[in-house]
Amino acid sequence: MKAFLVFIYGVVSYVIGLGGLVWFALYIGGWDFLPKHIDSEVTTSTSMALIINTGLILLFALQHSIMARPGFKQRWSKIIPDSMERSTYILLSGIIMVLICLYWQGLEGTLWQVNSDVMAYALTGLYMTGWMIAVISSFLINHFELFGLQQVYFNLVNRSQSQPRFVERSFYKIVRHPIQFGTLIGIWATPYMSMTHFVLSSCLTVYIFIALQYEEKDLVTTLGDQYAEYQMRRPMIIPFSKMN
Numbered sequence: 001m002k003a004f005l006v007f008i009y010g011v012v013s014y015v016i017g018l019g020g021l022v023w024f025a026l027y028i029g030g031w032d033f034l035p036k037h038i039d040s041e042v043t044t045s046t047s048m049a050l051i052i053n054t055g056l057i058l059l060f061a062l063q064h065s066i067m068a069r070p071g072f073k074q075r076w077s078k079i080i081p082d083s084m085e086r087s088t089y090i091l092l093s094g095i096i097m098v099l100i101c102l103y104w105q106g107l108e109g110t111l112w113q114v115n116s117d118v119m120a121y122a123l124t125g126l127y128m129t130g131w132m133i134a135v136i137s138s139f140l141i142n143h144f145e146l147f148g149l150q151q152v153y154f155n156l157v158n159r160s161q162s163q164p165r166f167v168e169r170s171f172y173k174i175v176r177h178p179i180q181f182g183t184l185i186g187i188w189a190t191p192y193m194s195m196t197h198f199v200l201s202s203c204l205t206v207y208i209f210i211a212l213q214y215e216e217k218d219l220v221t222t223l224g225d226q227y228a229e230y231q232m233r234r235p236m237i238i239p240f241s242k243m244n
Contacts, residue, residue, distance in 0.1 A: 003155050003156045003158075004156060006081060006083055006084055006152050006155055006156070007152045007153065007155070007156040009084060009087060009152065010083070010084070010087040010148050010149055010151065010152030010153070011149070011152070012091075013087035013088065013090050013091035013094070013148055014087070014090060014147050014148060014149050016090075016091055016094040016095065017090035017091055017093055017094035017147060017148075018090075018094070018147065019094060019098075020093065020094030020095065020096070020097030020098045020101075021093075021094065021097055023097065023098060023101050024097040024100065024101055025131045025186060027100075027101040028186070028187055028197065028200065028201075029124075029127055029186075029190070030190065030192065030197070036101070036102065038104070038194065038196055038197045038200065039106075039192065039194050039196065039197065040106060041106065042105075042106035042107065042108055042196075043105070043106060044105050044106075046107060046108065048105065049105030049106065049107055050105075050107075052103060052104075052105045053104060053105055053199065053200070053203075056096075056099060056100050056103060056104060057203045057204075057207070059096055059099070060096050060100065060207070061207050061211075063092055063093065063096055064093065064207075064211065065211055065214070067088075067089045067092070068089070068211075068214075068215070068218075069214070069218070070218060070221070073085055076088075081155070082151070082161075083151045083152050083154070083155035083161075084148075084151075084152070085148075085151070086145075086146075086147070086148035086151050087148035087149075087151065087152055088148075089148070090147050090148045100200075104196070104200060105196075106194075106196045107194070107195040107196045107199060108195060109194065109195035110192070110193065110194055110195065111193040111194070111195065111198050112192075112193045113191070113192050113193075114191035114192070119191065120191035123189050123190055123191045124189075124190075124191060126185060126189035127185070127186055127189040127190060129182075129185065129189075130181075130182045130183065130184070130185025130186035130187075130189055131182060131183075131185075131186040132182070133171060133178055133179075133181065133182030133185065134178070134179045134180075134181075134182030134183050134186065135182075136170075136171070136182075137170075137171050137172070137178040137179045137182060138179055140167065140169060140170050140171060140172060140178075141167050141172075145162075150162075164222050164223065166223050166226050166227060166230070168230065168234075172234075173234070174234070174239045174240075175234060175235055175236065175237050175238070175239050176216075176230065176231065176234050176235070176236050176237070177212060177215075177236060177237050180208050180212065180237055181237050181238075181239070183204075183208070184205060184208065184237070187200070187201040187204055187205070188201055188205075208237075209237075212236060212237065216231070216236070
């Protein structure tokens with residue numbers, strides 16, 4: 001019974017986590033069918049907007065950074081079963097994504113606005129391509145492990161968790177972190193860059209580059225020389241660059 005409840009928890013966490021990410025991808029795309037999106041009307045003062053937005057970014061950064069570290073996972077596993085660890089991370093990530101979509105505050109100003117229909121469609125297509133790269137890349141490694149479903153399922157059927165393995169195929173032959181690469185395209189490719197959008201994209205970009213430094217260290221610790229050698233052959237996030 002306990003294993004079944006853990007499985008249900010994992011499924012619910014997956015739905016909320018993935019739902020939060022999809023909502024965020026649509027939100028930052030500025031789609032008009034949403035009741036609120038990145039370019040919705042400014043409703044508060046600049047000072048209050050900056051306070052609220054800073055709090056949301058700090059919440060996002062702390063949750064993603066602290067819960068992703070091996071030391072925290074070891075301590076956390078003493079409180080909850082190992083099989084629930086990733087699902088809990090995904091659940092909280094999804095909730096925070098929803099909070100950003102609901103409460104990110106608008107700022108006055110526009111950095112660019114593309115008036116050409118052709119260029120606007122091209123940038124929108126690039127935005128969609130970026131998110132597709134991120135999604136496909138998650139399946140190139142192990143989407144269901146990444147989102148916690150594999151762990152709760154293996155726990156349900158009393159099967160041992162698989163060991164981390166090194167994968168280098170498709171997008172992973174171009175950059176080491178194609179999920180983040182696709183995400184960066186998704187948050188920056190837009191025909192209309194409002195100040196609201198710019199601040200959010202800038203904060204997330206800074207976070208991604210900082211967080212990857214820690215993730216790389218964890219990957220070397222987990223995968224050893226195989227990953228260290230991979231670091232020498234492939235750029236971290238910018239294709240065809242020498243940037244590690």
